[in-house]
Amino acid sequence: MHIPTPLRERGIDRVHAWSIPMTTRFRRITERDGLLLHGPEGWAEFSPFWDYDAAESTAWLRAALEDATTPRPAPRREEVEVNATIPVLPPVLAARIATVGGARTAKVKVADPGSDLASDAQRLEAVRDAMGSDARIRIDANAVWTFEEALEALPVLDRAAGGLEYAEQPCAALEDLAALRRALDIPIAADESVRRAEDPLRVARAEAADLLVMKVQPLGGVTRCLELAEEAGLPVVVSSALESSIGLGAGLALAAALPELPHACGLATATLLTGDLAPQPLHATGGTLPVGRTAPSEELLARHAADDALAARWEERLAACASLL
Template identity: 50%
Template sequence: MPPLAELLATARVVALPLVTRFRGIDVREAVLFEGPEGWTEFSPFVEYDDHEASAWLAAAIDYGWNASPPALRDRVPVNATVPAVDPDSVAAVLARFAGCRTAKVKVAGGDETLAQDVARVRAVREALGPEGRIRVDANGGWNVDEAEHAIHALAPFDLEYVEQPCASVEELAEIRRRTKYMGIPIAADESVRRADDPLAVAEAGAADLLVVKAQPLGGIHRALELIGRTGLPVVVSSALDTSVGLAMGARLAASVPELDYDCGLGTASLLAADVTQTPLVPEDGSIAVRRVRPDAELLDRYAVDPERTEWWLERIGRVHAVLAEAATAIE
């Protein structure tokens, strides 16, 4: 693990505006570092505590300071991401994801009704046509009874899978049991990336596939180890990263032996600005597997103010200490 001073020496903190409000935010903040292997990203959401954020810093170090595993492909197919927008806005959102045949639709928002979710998914189906693929993501927003009702309501739109319909592993196992006859797979996201034991969801038979993200899982190497141990198919996704972070996710996806699903790595299309003039946005439904070097002018343009920079640098110091303590305990 590099010393803290080495991380801070190249740290640049940026705030990038979003095209559409997403996950309750209008601006995405991130810290970029340059390591021996190239630029890397640390961007845990601000509400995450230092312990949870430590996996994100481990991932940044892994990608910036360690050689990546061999790539098995040079492009990764990706899905469009449709936030909780009105049906009339769906076509404009999808237009930002050039050539994508799959759309992930956000549902179960706190202030959204099931009728609104159904209308949004219907609009996506109409836009994609019968051959398009639709997956919905509830971010654990339903209890088991609500999830069962919602899955029945959304089933006519031919769902590829339902992502994290309920919050807990036990609830996921129950809703999977209740809806198994419908043939709609259940995917786990938060139950993997925010769990003390990422393997628990697979061991409990609570999911048909896993959504994996490089940053929350501690980096490419740790994520690949997890994938190998579960034996379940995976979707490699992102956490609304800059193109630097998306490059990390793309390299993970490129290293997965079997990639049966389009990946959630097209989210640069949700950003109104990025840190590079050549962002990793979808082209013909996929993104390239390549490292991204940020442009100095864009780093300056979207830099946060000094007070906010200090907040992030202090956070990095605390999280680095958490990682150092964990490393000492292992030794």
């Protein structure tokens, strides 16, 4: 694959396109794909979702370039506590994956077009039953509710879950998030209001969230996330963008470098992929993941190589983003 000049100049000497089917449909996708870039520090991942245009995807490229070419920040911890991530599934299946990898925290997807409030509540009840009373359960509504819908749904789901750790992005608008915080006793986390906003700190200034979800690629890299976290002054939950274990490693580097990490991180998503690029994929044990750089094997790069048509789309996308750097 052609390596754009600005990347070559930064020391990128290899680019590889990959594609791996997901175990379950998540975020309306059934297949995860992207590029790995190799540079002086090792391999890094560039894998913006296809609904991100070139301008928005350029932050993802900055993140990958930083990770491939500059040393990661000094870690303050060697392992990171992670949550199980539970897609919109029937209660029996949701309960089965709630404790995968020994997780003591679960994040349950709700408000999907394919589910309703009653089935979301049943999923939460099943997850609480499976995990026990001391586990933490959070939900993620991906910004789909109106304020009124959230005001109705959140107390119902809070009861079904036997208490929510927090609700992630119940509504899209900052005013609605702020009003929910005032109206309810359930902490609110901002995700889309951070990762897709022109100003990721506006949500903190608007007092519209109790905590911030940070994803390394959409926010432009580990260093930028650390700066944003310091400026925001709110607790941070590091979460993945459904990367392979190569990209998850950058999320773990951020989680390891944050001065404080009071909540489990959403980085245990390698189990949502049917395969991985690293011989030892980042699958949690004892509810944690180890911090450190993960390298792919040649065998797995070959096994999961994108076909020619997909590789050509990625080559084009890389060129477009590189020209915007």
